[in-house]
Amino acid sequence: GENAEPAEKNAGDASDTDAEKKAPAGEQAEIDIMLDWYPNAVHSYLYVAMENGYFEEEGLEVTIQFPANPTDPINLAAAGKITLGITYQPDVVTARANQNVPVKSIAAIVRSPLNHTIFLEDSDIQTPADLAGKKVGYPGIPLNEALIKTMVLSDGGDPAEVSMIDIGFELGTSIVSKQVDAVTGAYINHEVPVLAFEGHATRYFNPVDYGVPSFYELVLVTNDATWESQEEDIRAFWRAAVKGYEYMVEHPDEALDILLNYQDQANFPLIEAVEKQSLTILLPKMEADSGFGSQDADSWQETIDWMLEYGLIDETPSLDEIFVNITE
Amino acid sequence: MRHWKDWIAPFLLVFFALLAWEGIARFIGMSFILPAPTEVAAKLWELKVILFTVHLPATLQVIITGLMLSTLLGTGLAVWMNWSKPVEKAFYPLLIVSQTIPVIALAPIFVLWFGYTIWSKVAVTVLITFFPITVNTFDGLRSSSSQLRQLLLTMEAGRRDIFFKLELPSSLPYFYSGLKVAVTLSVIGAAIGEWLGAQAGLGYFSRRMMTQFDGAGVFAPIVLLALVGISLVLLVVLLEKMTLHWRKTE
Amino acid sequence: MRHWKDWIAPFLLVFFALLAWEGIARFIGMSFILPAPTEVAAKLWELKVILFTVHLPATLQVIITGLMLSTLLGTGLAVWMNWSKPVEKAFYPLLIVSQTIPVIALAPIFVLWFGYTIWSKVAVTVLITFFPITVNTFDGLRSSSSQLRQLLLTMEAGRRDIFFKLELPSSLPYFYSGLKVAVTLSVIGAAIGEWLGAQAGLGYFSRRMMTQFDGAGVFAPIVLLALVGISLVLLVVLLEKMTLHWRKTE
Amino acid sequence: MMRNNQHGQAALQFNNVSFRYPTAETSAAKAKGRRNHPLRSFRPFPAIKTAVAGSQTTKSQPLPTHADQLLFDSLQFRVEAGEFICIIGPSGSGKSTLFKLITGLSRPETGQILLHGTAHDSLLGKVGYMPQHDLLLPWRTVVANAALPLELKGASRKEAEQRVTKLLGQFGLEHVANSFPWELSGGMRQRVSFLRAVLSGSDILLLDEPFSALDAITRLEMQEWLMEQWKRRRTTVLFITHDVDEALFLADRIFVLHDTPVRQLHDISVPLRRPRNAASLHNPELIALKQQLLELLRTKVKR
């Protein structure tokens, strides 16, 4: 049951698995990618690429991991323990600016925030300012503190009065069991429909409505050193991923089926109806004029400026280091 | 403690280990994976105010509440088991078996039950400190020799006399041993409890620093936790020395 | 073990506790906060395939690798400390002090060092099982009476003779005691390790189920973990009985 | 200097006393349940065996081989006030059990035990008992240890200790009043233990192998010391020993237990005047007596 176990490197002479047959001659490069969350619709294109053999065509052996903690993808990518991690744009800025952690973003996957602040339908919270004096849970990702701060401030409240609780992955459970009054870091395309499906109606705030720039919700990051040594592999990975994305856009239902097939029913019981709905929300947010994954400096600059303004970072990280535009 | 010379060797060992660590850390140069000891020290200094005014008190509150509760419950159950044979027969085997199972795995549930209040962390602490206190106290109560019990009986001692004049004093050294284990475990319990959901506390702060890519910040509260553990054990040792002054320790 | 009657009282206690739990759980009716025991049992049955083919083996792999490593390292260090006075002087005090500090707080770092491989969990397991094995084995080696040592010396025994004929056999009962503690802790270590980063394993599965609003699914793997703990301890007891057949246990 | 008084009331009298321990199974199981719970070997965090200074539990109990067998069968004897009785007999013959019956820790199956002519509901608290080894409470000073029986009889701690303090001089303990047991030599500890037995207030003292743990020389000293104490106090003493010389030196009469069940005590008067000294034992009559006693014991010991 160890997905992370390294496959045999010199497998050329080895067993004749399916993967081997499809692969072009030569060695297979390994790519470990850690998702931002447990698998859901937003990851369909990766599973499509896997199922349809796009990765093998590029000569890659891809292992998909799921994080045990929300901050692991960027941490482990920075530590070089995984090749790629899916994480959040502002976190990359924090890492780069505050501690000069050598991570860089190589692709933007979701181009605007999915992250909403949600609370139960019957809550007395009406505007973000009402969060003052309330308990707000978040999955340990620093970005969420920035979001709440910005939203409450822009709504005229005092962010110091919000009590922020790191609740790890327990976003749904903690709000339903009323351990917290609201959670942020919940996704409009996932937690909201899941909770609705479980019979818990919710309301939410969109951060973009309250002074937060429309940052890239999900970006693909790697370590500077990894980038240097494995740039070609990563580019190959992205080519396969783009193929998967294109397939997903054209055949959303099939793509979802592939995802659902990949799910181990007991492990990650995804609800088909929810994922369908989720995908409809997602597709527009993933679409980019200059190609899936393209990044532009303006978005980074805007996010950096926002974070500087709200005191989330002290220094401006260099734009050259923080991202590469893989579509160029 | 007594012979300062006994500390030379371990001190040197620690010193060279730290030196090696410093060297390796600087060589790797990724302080968020492996900060150098000097960076940790600097960070500790830099964060002293928040650590000492916010997070240390939060953790201490959990530890002290937890220890008080499990001492109360533990000695209570021990005395009850000692008093009544049926109670012993029912509880003692369960206590023992409970130690072979990883009760700590229940910790995440506590968050559901108690929320992110101090009580979920206290519950974890009580869960893991309850056993050593109970079983040691009980064994202590039982440790009194049956010959001494018979001797007291021949002096017409009642059940209460035997408890207060024989069993209670016999159990004290065992109780302290249990308390020493419990005190150490309480620090671990508080740290684990804080990982599972908290707004303050050294365990929480350490993990939080990890999300900030601040390696030195991860280690600094751990150093403090270690100091808390050592101080608490020393405190119990002191207490033991004071109350068990009759013991044969030159 | 021997007297089945000894188990009546605890069994009844557990039975009524379960009954009460069932009642309360059904009364509350929020199975994701407090599933009824029957729900847990049903879930265990429902998930049996994945639990037994994927998660149990993953956890066992961690436990066994961890135990083997710490037994190797622990007995090695113990023998080394027993062999060389300077080594003892340097390491022993550190070992003791290390127990008063919450080393487990370092666990999250292991994920950074080892990633989500088996080694991050093995490291946690070794970290907490190393101490009881080392210190017990060392104390066992030292437990041999100095009078016996002198007696052997008068028979012209060399250092090796004393080790193999006196110290090693003396240390065995202590070693087993240490191993029993270690075995229990190893289950805890694996569970904690899995919380911090894993793709499979009972501890991982339990936490994962929590995000799925599946209370019974949270408890089911914990029940399995408990069984693993109990079986491992029984295994060590069996091993002990077999190798220490000379002991005075009627 | 025989103080027998066959016509007055006996200080202690056994009337047809029979006794047996409960069946082997139950008593063994009981003993085990208490000391070695079957689960104890499972203990992942085993009992922390703190070395409590001064606690002595080394003497191994005789194996309960004879359990469920009658140990005493209609035993009869009387001890007169002021007598010094030594009890000898092979290991397991029931010497300590006899004391358990007299102290009231066990009850006879049939028959009666009379103290000064009266039968009591419970004998607990009626006689002074000094167990083998010293069995002092390690956390109490000499004074507090000796004061224990007074406290148990209801005296306040202060009052009790005051009464004890007055007596310390007589027992040669004035300089160690506030010492803890581990600070004393074996002989000193025996003195404290004896003082404690005396303070139980009874005029009958039961001493169970009090000197067997002492080395030969200290033992001789303690025997002489005990003689003096006894002369001064004129209490009735029953004294268990394994040592024939000790019995001959101390006793007015020697009771020999030598068959199972014990139906009758071999009752041997020691033909020696008091005061005695070590040399007294060398008169030919006594040497013959000693040989006779040794033979008696030896036949039982060989198996």
Next chain:
Amino acid sequence: MMRNNQHGQAALQFNNVSFRYPTAETSAAKAKGRRNHPLRSFRPFPAIKTAVAGSQTTKSQPLPTHADQLLFDSLQFRVEAGEFICIIGPSGSGKSTLFKLITGLSRPETGQILLHGTAHDSLLGKVGYMPQHDLLLPWRTVVANAALPLELKGASRKEAEQRVTKLLGQFGLEHVANSFPWELSGGMRQRVSFLRAVLSGSDILLLDEPFSALDAITRLEMQEWLMEQWKRRRTTVLFITHDVDEALFLADRIFVLHDTPVRQLHDISVPLRRPRNAASLHNPELIALKQQLLELLRTKVKR
């Protein structure tokens, strides 16, 4: 039946042997470091004191009060081949230390110890030693325990056990060959221990209070048994005891240690022919000798 042979070579000879233990500070610290590391009381998970059956460590060591003081000062004596020597002396007078010197566990500061006229570099392995208590290895059967010295001398385990098995009959151990020590009575354990000492192959045996833990009756039996063994083997025996009667019954000569530092041994020949029996001790000459010995010891014991 004196087997002295003043003109041949002495079995054992001390030539001006002086000895002292290292200074109190270092030795105390050493003893402590080993047994009670200062940190041990800190142990959050304390040592698991598994009750290992059969391990005896109850005898308290004498306090090292005299350390750094000379214990033996130019001591001289000789023991002839085949002699039975008893050594008595108050506690702490250096009896066990004398044995440590002879076994080679300690080395004299000055002077020489000669075995059969030869000085050895190390005396370890040259004499048979039977320590106080039995000190058997609890995990070895009777045979394996006795085979230990043979194994240590290089014999294979099987070979060694075969040789032992042949001897078991002579020692009355044939029925317990495969028993473990805890299954034996105290007397039986002493036999095993003695057999082991004999098997060390030396014709000089040192016995350190071998019978002090036995009860009086068993002790008498063991004394007689030992006499028989000695007669049969004609080894040289040095025997430490606290018990004057025991010394008189067993010894050809008695060495009394009675001042510190020991400059000279009081060397007393026992005027008794062999075979002896318990009654032999009652002849007037011996009674006088016993009184004399007791006085000698008593003056030193009183402090």
